[in-house]
Amino acid sequence: MAGLARRLSHLWQPLPIRVRGAIIIAIPVTCLLTTLSAFAWLKASLAEDETWIQHTQMVRLETKQLANALVDAETGVRGYGLTQREEFLEPYQSAQVEIPGSLDRLESLVGDNPPQVQQIQEIRRLTDDNLTIFQQKLSLKRSLQQISGEPDTKVPAADLYDWLEEGKETMDMARAAIDRFTEVEEALLAQRIQHRDRYQQTAWLALCLLAIISLLAALFAVRLFHQLERELADREAHLKTANHRLENACNQLQRFTADASHELRAPLAAVLSNAQVGLMALDDSEADFLEPADYSSDIRSRLENIVSLTKRMSTLVKALLFLARHESLLAAQDVQRVDLTKLVSQWVVDWQTEVAAHQLTLSADLPTVPLTVNANPHLLHQAVTNLFTNAWRYTPAGGHIHLHLYSCKDQAVLEVQDSGIGIPKESLSLIFERFYRVDAKRTKATGGLGLGLAIMQQIVQAHRGEVRVTSAVGQGSTFTIFLPLEAVDLKTVDSKTVDSKTVDLKTVDLKTVDSKTVDLKTVDLKTVDLKTVDLET
Amino acid sequence: MRILLVEDDSDQLEPLQAALTHTGHVVDGVEDGTTARWLMDEKEYDLLIFDWMLPGEDGISLCQYYRQVGKAAPILMLTAKDTIADKVKGLDAGADDYLVKPVDVAELLARVRALRRRSPLWCGDQLQVADLVLHLDNMRVERGDHSLKLSSRDFQLLEYMLRHPRQVLTHDQIEQSLWEWGSEPESNAVTARIKRLRQRLRVLDAHTWIETVYGAGYCFQPPAS
Numbered sequence: 140m141a142g143l144a145r146r147l148s149h150l151w152q153p154l155p156i157r158v159r160g161a162i163i164i165a166i167p168v169t170c171l172l173t174t175l176s177a178f179a180w181l182k183a184s185l186a187e188d189e190t191w192i193q194h195t196q197m198v199r200l201e202t203k204q205l206a207n208a209l210v211d212a213e214t215g216v217r218g219y220g221l222t223q224r225e226e227f228l229e230p231y232q233s234a235q236v237e238i239p240g241s242l243d244r245l246e247s248l249v250g251d252n253p254p255q256v257q258q259i260q261e262i263r264r265l266t267d268d269n270l271t272i273f274q275q276k277l278s279l280k281r282s283l284q285q286i287s288g289e290p291d292t293k294v295p296a297a298d299l300y301d302w303l304e305e306g307k308e309t310m311d312m313a314r315a316a317i318d319r320f321t322e323v324e325e326a327l328l329a330q331r332i333q334h335r336d337r338y339q340q341t342a343w344l345a346l347c348l349l350a351i352i353s354l355l356a357a358l359f360a361v362r363l364f365h366q367l368e369r370e371l372a373d374r375e376a377h378l379k380t381a382n383h384r385l386e387n388a389c390n391q392l393q394r395f396t397a398d399a400s401h402e403l404r405a406p407l408a409a410v411l412s413n414a415q416v417g418l419m420a421l422d423d424s425e426a427d428f429l430e431p432a433d434y435s436s437d438i439r440s441r442l443e444n445i446v447s448l449t450k451r452m453s454t455l456v457k458a459l460l461f462l463a464r465h466e467s468l469l470a471a472q473d474v475q476r477v478d479l480t481k482l483v484s485q486w487v488v489d490w491q492t493e494v495a496a497h498q499l500t501l502s503a504d505l506p507t508v509p510l511t512v513n514a515n516p517h518l519l520h521q522a523v524t525n526l527f528t529n530a531w532r533y534t535p536a537g538g539h540i541h542l543h544l545y546s547c548k549d550q551a552v553l554e555v556q557d558s559g560i561g562i563p564k565e566s567l568s569l570i571f572e573r574f575y576r577v578d579a580k581r582t583k584a585t586g587g588l589g590l591g592l593a594i595m596q597q598i599v600q601a602h603r604g605e606v607r608v609t610s611a612v613g614q615g616s617t618f619t620i621f622l623p624l625e626a627v628d629l630k631t632v633d634s635k636t637v638d639s640k641t642v643d644l645k646t647v648d649l650k651t652v653d654s655k656t657v658d659l660k661t662v663d664l665k666t667v668d669l670k671t672v673d674l675e676t
Numbered sequence: 677m678r679i680l681l682v683e684d685d686s687d688q689l690e691p692l693q694a695a696l697t698h699t700g701h702v703v704d705g706v707e708d709g710t711t712a713r714w715l716m717d718e719k720e721y722d723l724l725i726f727d728w729m730l731p732g733e734d735g736i737s738l739c740q741y742y743r744q745v746g747k748a749a750p751i752l753m754l755t756a757k758d759t760i761a762d763k764v765k766g767l768d769a770g771a772d773d774y775l776v777k778p779v780d781v782a783e784l785l786a787r788v789r790a791l792r793r794r795s796p797l798w799c800g801d802q803l804q805v806a807d808l809v810l811h812l813d814n815m816r817v818e819r820g821d822h823s824l825k826l827s828s829r830d831f832q833l834l835e836y837m838l839r840h841p842r843q844v845l846t847h848d849q850i851e852q853s854l855w856e857w858g859s860e861p862e863s864n865a866v867t868a869r870i871k872r873l874r875q876r877l878r879v880l881d882a883h884t885w886i887e888t889v890y891g892a893g894y895c896f897q898p899p900a901s
Contacts (some may be wrong), residue, residue: 404756405685408778412691415781419698453778457758464759517760 159367166360170353177349181342188335195328198248202324205241206317208234209266213310216273220280220302231273238266249324258320265313272306393463400460407453414445451588458590461521462573462597469515469601476625477516478509479551483544486520490527498536504543510551511625514602522598525591526555526618532587534559534615551624556617562610570608571596677722677792678853681705682712682738683754684730688777692725692754695781696788700815700831704857709733715857716742721749723791728755728766736769743770750791754779789813803838806898808882810838819880830873837886837896846893870894 151159215231218224242263249255280302421439487503494501530540534557543554562570566577574589596606603623610616679701683689686707693705704719706712709732716724716738724742726735733741739751750772755762758776766774772794773787792798792812803810809818815831816823826834832854837845847866854869855861874883887897 401756404777405688408756409685409687409691411778412688412695412781416691416695416698419695419781423698449778450780460758 156367156371159363163360163363163367166356166363167353170349170356174346174349174353177345178342181338181345184338185335185342188331188338191331192328192335194248195324195331198245198324199321199328201241201245201248202317202321205238205245205262205266206314206321208237208241209269209310209313209317212238212270212273216276217303219277220299223280223284228277231277235270238270242266255320255323258316258323262313262316262320265309265316268309269306269313272309276302276305393466396459396463400456400463403456404453407449407456411446411449411453414442414449418442418446455588455590458588458594461594462590465518465597465601467601468603469518473515474513474602475515476511477514477519479512479514479553479622480505480507480509480544482516482519483523483542483553486523486527487542494531494540497531497534499531499534499538499540501540502542504541504545506545510544510546512551512602512622513625514622518598518601522595522620523553523555525595526620529587529591529618530555530557530559530616533557538615546624549624551622553620553622554617555620556615558615561612561614562608562616563612564610567608567610571606677788678702678720679704679788680712680715680719680721680724682707682709682725682730682735683727684708685727692781692784695785698828699785699788700812700826700828700835701788702832702854702856706857707731709735709738712738713741716747717745719857722795723750723752723788725752725754725788726771728753728757728762736766739766739769739771748796750794752787752791754784803835805838805841805896808838808880808885808898810834817877817880819882822880824876824879826876829869830876833869833873834877837894841896841898844889844892844895849893 154162211230212234215227215229215234218227219231242259246256246259246263249259418439421435421442425435483503484505487501487505490501527540534540538558540558541554541556543552543556545552562577566575569575570577571592573593575593576587576589599606599620599622605621607619607621608616609619677700679696681689681693681696681703683692683705684707689705689707693703696703701723704715704721706715707730709730711732712726712730713733724738726738728735730738735753735755739753742749742751751770752773752775753766753771754775754777755766756777757766763774772791775784775787793801801811801813803812807819810816810831811818812835815826815828817826817831817834818824833850836850836853850866851861855865870886870888874886877883877885885896885898887895889895
């Protein structure tokens, strides 16, 4: 038994929850349906039994009537025989009418029972005989009267007795036949009542049994349900623990990165200072001796190597620390409402010298309206600078970098497009990964760490933004930053700024005449709103 | 210039101290906050450089303490803490400048020069007495057509004398001003340094300007022209 239970539980456990739930619900439902059908069947059987009993009782009643009619006929005839009064013949006459009808009804009632039909035919024959005898007796009596001519002629007692006795035998036989018939019917009735009672008992028993089974099934279902619930709770708890553990691990990793980066700074600082102090000492010794020794230039280049490597290392540590710090979304106190248009135009001015130094050109296409975003301006600057640095690093001299800022639906979009070497298709999905380099040799020459784009993407994501890139090898790349726009609060836009906006709008119109770069996107609904506000004021 | 440099990591303290000394400053380097606080009370400094995290007392409370007692010398925070919030906290505590490690020595020296310029006692990048000019930024001394680069030790002594011309400076005063805290100068150390400086100035024919005042000390006395 225990083994079976275990085997069942083994079969049960791996079932999917959907199946288990269906089974649990199916158990009581099945029990209910079985009980209902069993009950209906029992009810139908009982009704049939009842019909049969009624049928039998009707037969009984009819038989009794037949017997009574027969007795009435006999009594009527006898009374007439004794008294010669016609009124005694009334029961006889009515019985005469009644008996054949009664017999017909009986025959039709017991039509399903051939022995009883035979019996009825026997009875019919006997009653017919009886009636014939009664008729003969009556005709005899009447003819006797007509012969004697006197109504009150005394008939000798002996004759009367004989007359009365005549047909008694047939009458008894008829009675006996009716009794036999009745006995059979009685037996049938008893049998049917017994059958009904037995059925009733069985029905009760079955109902009780089914009720018990249903109850047990329901309890079992409840138990299974409990078990399922417990299992689900266990699973949830397990998931929670796993989740907690993962979170911990993640936090630990983040903290480790932060700690490690922090701890790495101290020795780096010492190495850097030492090398630089060494270089200073070297400067002095070279100043003292007009002709520096050969080894001194060797020492100098080595010290300078140490300095540049340490600086590189420290940039890397700084970048790692930065990545570790800005893993999650920015908190509300770290962001402020900034005008992206103003920021970007400032950056463009700042970068012009750098661009010129690399023999590149930089152009920008900025909207005439402020694009307000919720952002940390320092981080945003870092992100866009990384993109920009990337652009000039991989764009050969004579190339062009183009910045395009516009709003699209509820997003501010900043495109940084270069005419550089481009990124191979297979690398596009990887460029945002930390330390990934498309061409390691080349990157080393340009001095990148392989973290710039990762940092850029992380910053943008921390602002609930998104970065996309398209590129064609040999033609250049376009990085696009999407940042959610803040709803422009009309109250903050005073009449002065609105005025300047309208002036700007004119310049946009002028620009569109000669240049196709300013598209209609920059003149969006917000500008129209501002204009109408201006008109009202 | 006399500088108090507080840095708990001796590996970092030593090269910075060397660099600052090398550029002609007298640097008291200490590794804990408690000693630093005691020195701040005992001595006058022209510049203080604090690390943030220190045993004993941290750089921020040293800063606050220094400002509370009413001293005005510039303070430079030199720390690995690099967030904006940290910088704000450091500057609000009373620091005049904030540098994040690892720092480029050239930048540190430039910042030190910049802070020196902000001192109320600042009178240009050079000191002049009669026709003798001492350039503070490159430690060269100049008279007429001749110029000469001084070692940091000679520069410190000459700077000190030029800042107090025509005053008798005792052995003790010189020792207090030019020797780092914790160093034990030998009894004839001052004499030896005076002697060496005179030798260096011989090229400029200014060696006689340092006069010995018997029984008292020395006096920088340019000839009355």
